[in-house]
Amino acid sequence: MSISDATVDTTHEVSVQEKEEEEIGNSQGQQPPSNSGSKRLSWQKLRRYDSLDIESSKFPNHASKGVKWSVILHLAFQSIGVVYGDIGTSPLYVYSSTFNSGINHNDDILGVLSLILYTITLIPLFKYVFVVLRANDNGDGGTFALYSLLCRYAKVGLTPSQEAEDREVSNFHLELPNNRLKRASRLKSMLENSRFAKVFLLFATMLGTSMVIGDGVLTPCISVLSAVGGIKEATSAMTEERVVWVSVAILIFLFTSQRFGTDKVGYTFAPIICVWFLFIATIGVYNFFKFDPTVVKAINPQYIIEYFKRNKKDAWISLGGIVLSITGTEALFADVGHFTVRSIQISMCTVTYPALVLAYTGQAAFLRKHNQFVSEAFFKSVPGPMYWPMFVVAVLASIIASQAMISGTFSIIQQSLALGCFPRVKIVHTSAKYEGQVYIPEVNFLLMLACVAVTLGFKTTAKIGNAYGIAVVFVMVLTSSFLVLIMVMIWKTHILLVISYVLVIGTVELLYLSSVLYKFDQGGYLPLAFAFFLMAIMYIWNDVYRRKYYYELDHKISPEKVKEIAVDTNxxxxxxxxxxxxxxxxxxxPIFKHYVANVPALHSVLVFVSIKSLPISKVALEERFLFRRIQPNELNMFRCVVRYGYTDARNEQHEPFERTLIERLKEFMREDYLFSTMICNEKEGVEKDGVSENGSVHDDNVNNEKQLELMEREIEVLDKAWRAGVVHLVGENEVIAGKGAGTGKRILINYAYNFLRKNLRQTDKMFDIPRQRLLKVGMTYEL
Structure with missing residues (x-):
């Protein structure tokens, strides 16, 4: 099979794959040997074919081990400081955002409290903690995690880079849908055969990602502004204008400190957020018993019905304020990769959920007696002696909430970048201990400018709340849509449960979405405008990225052509x-052909390295490199596919890429030697069936020595070439629209894409390539 023949379906059953590989092996005259000396080796692990497209490689099985309860509880404590800052600070502004025009009827407070309690129970607790967290991608969450799951179970990716051997990666192998379930197979087939479905899934992923990034802009604004606004209760000299400027100063400090990293974020912030939850819960209990214990009646959903009957359209509009009680819920899922599902479930059920219920209930009891203080409900409800401690903790908690969303934004952009959906930017890994903690200078600066502009432009939390709600609910609706596909195609959930989920959760989220969209002209346009701006950048980059891939695929060089070039006496x-x-x-x-056409010299050892992103979160180092020889062996040419997950670091600071590649290539040579020896011994064993055992053993030893000598000589050639010097050749491709291209295509490629490419990072920045050994080869691609 030639390389060009490979269009591999990565979603076949493993048993089918093994059967096909056995047939290929038999057709090539290869039979699995029983053993090699005293060491028994697996034929399936050592077998080699003509192409990387069907090659099986030696991969260990990384079985997931049970996590000790002490570790789970430790992570649960840490997660409080990272995950819940946003949803935990929501009591600062929910009631003031809901009752923009004041309280018209005292029982409206019970209706709003009932809505808040049921919303927190249905969305963060039931949907995310007990359902969505199960859809993690080998421990990682977020919109891209859901998309990567779908890409593995069905061929919905738009770039044709699937390979059969990818299924052997420990994180990649999953239980596939049972073909006997027609519903799962029918949905899978529909997705694979519809280009519209593939484009729509990618579009939805980009939209969800853009909305979460928009959340990263609005969270610092509304959290810091709400907390700082509490100082107006202590002094009348603190005007609204001064509150805004103090908030801006805090935001600038927050963003400028990002470069120091978040290595100890869990330990540093968890105690503060724990104190915050303790304070709001205690004050909630105090207000509940002091002012109106009868607010417990809000458990009865009848008060929701009466609230809508009394207020009608105004009640529907007020849902945009109530939805702010679940802001930051997406962080539960997005940050699961730093912790575990069980740890987040424990911290949510034992700390966050009870504290929030008590906080909202206590504020409702206070407002039943003080309707006029609804615009400053949080700080007005704080008892006098607790005011200053509460103010300090509130400011710290709002900064922590902002920190969590900013860090999440960096991680999301890193995922987008790895999957070819975002222009190259500088990724700084701020922790040697935790791979997921990254800092992106360019994005940090742009986020800071956006936050300062929003704070100065909107000035009040009510206006920012209108914008905030749209970003929150949009992401939730998209997550639910992806989850339904996963339920049907991957989990194979009973159809009645799927319908129930859609009717209950889907209806609630769509109701909230309709409400927040009503405030589009009151600030709601901001996250949508920001999201579509980001999506435009993502679309431009991803579209041209795919066009370049198809161009290289159509103009690739055959192994025969490489052989002709290598043996050319010129x-x-x-x-x-x-x-x-x-x-x-x-x-x-094709860049190689362009290179040799201008430079009539080849190095003694050549390695063609292909960089590939798998739709999984992480690829273990021992599974990262795949090698294949370019025949004949005397050419000393190799092809290599380097596979990364979307959260893997691509510039290994502690293990330079060049050194790792050389060591893995040597391992490949040794493994190839074992494979060749086994094949040779097996064939000779069949031919010499009648020869004495001693003669056969002697011949086998001679052949083994010859193979060993060849292997040692080949490794010596590699070491000698490495010592002589390494040259890294990177294609500096100029991309232009082809002749006859339309106006839209020319604008997309010649102007938009090239503007992004020239102003952002290049390929050599993605790896530890020394500048003095880098050679860029220029070539023009007409797409």
Whole structure:
């Protein structure tokens, strides 16, 4: 099979794959040997074929081990400081955002409290903690995690870079849908055969990602502004204008401190948020017993019905304020990769949920006796001696809530970047201990400017709340949509349960979405405008990224052509190792032909490195590199696919990429030697069936020594080439629209994409490539 023949369905059953591989092996005259000496080896692990597209590799099975309860409780404590800052600070502004025009009827407070209690129970507790967290991607969450799950179970990715051997990665292998369930198979087939469905899924993923990033802009604004606004209760000299400028100063400090990293964020922030939850719960209990214990009646949903009957359209509009009680819920899912599902479930059920219920109930009891203080409900309800401690903790908690969303934004952009959906930016790994903690200078600066502009422009939490709600609910609706696909196609959930989920959760979320969209002209346009701006950048980059891949796929160089170039007497082989970088997985990129046409010299060892992102979160280092020889062996040419998950670091600070590649190539040579020895011994064993055992053993030893000598000589050549010097060749591709292209395509490629490419990072910045050993090869792609 040639490389160009590979269009691999990565969603077949593993048993089918193994059967096909056995047939291929038999057709090539290869039979599995029983053993090699005293060491028994697996034929399935060592077998090699003509192409990386069907090659099986040696991968250990990383079985998930049970986590000790002490570790789970430790993580549960840490998660309080990272995950719940946003939803925990919501009591600062929910009632003031809901009752914009004041309280018209005292029982309206019971209706709103009932709505808040049931909303918190249905969305964060039931939907996210007990359902959505199950849809994590090998421990990682977020919109891209849901998309990656769908990409593995069905061929819905738009870039044709699937390979059969990817299924052997420990994180990749999953139980696939049972073909006997027609519903799952029918949905899978529909998604795979519909280009509209593939584009729509990618579009929805980009939209959800953009909305979460928008959340990262609005969270610092509304949280800090709400907390600082509490100082107006202590002094009349603190005007609204001064509150705004103090908030801006805090925001600037917050963003400028991001470069120091969040290595100890859990330990540092968890105690503060724990104190915050303790304070709001205690004050809630105090207000409940002091002012009106009868607010417990809000458990009865009848008060919701009466609230809508009394207020009609105004009640529906007020849902935009109530939805702020669940802001930050998406962080439960997005940050699960830093903790565990069980730890987040424990912290939510034992600390966050009870504290929030008590806080909202206590504020409702206070407002039943003080309707006029609804615009400053939180700080007005704080007892006098507790005011200053509460103010300090509130400011700290709001900063922590902002920190969590900013860090989440960095992680999301890193995922987008890895999957070819975002322009290259500088990723700084701020922790040697935790891979997921990253800092992106360019994005941090833009977020700071956006936050300052929003705070200065809107000035009040009520206006920002209108914008905030749209971002929150949009992401929730998209998550539910992805989850329904996962329920049907992957979990194979009973159809009645799926329908029940859609009717209950879907109806509630769509009702909230309709309410927040009503305030589009009152600030709601902001997150949508911001999201569509980000989506435009993502679309431009991803569209041209795919066009480039297809161009390289159509113009790739066959192994036969490479062989002709290598044996051409006009070319001289010079000492050293050359590494050609490309994103093309299924072949040798056209940049190599362009290089040899201008430089009539080849290094003694050549490695064509293809960079590939798998739709999983992480790829273990021992599973990252796949190698294949380019025949004949004397050419000393190799193809290599380097596979990364979307949360993997691509510039390994502690293990340089170049050194790792050389060591893995040596391992491949040794493994290839074992494989060749086994094949040779097996064939000779069949041919010499009548020869004495001693003669056969002697011949086997001679063959083994010859193979060992060849292997040692080959490794020596590699070491010698490495010592002579390594040259990294990176394609500096200029992309232009082809002749006859339409106006839209020319604007997309010639102007929009090239503007982004020239002003952002290049390929060599993605790896530890020394500048003095980097050679860029220019080539023009007409797309």
């Amino acid at each position: 070319f001289c082989r010079i000492p050293g190792l050359a590494i050609f970088y490309s994103e093309l997985v299924h072949g040798i990129p």
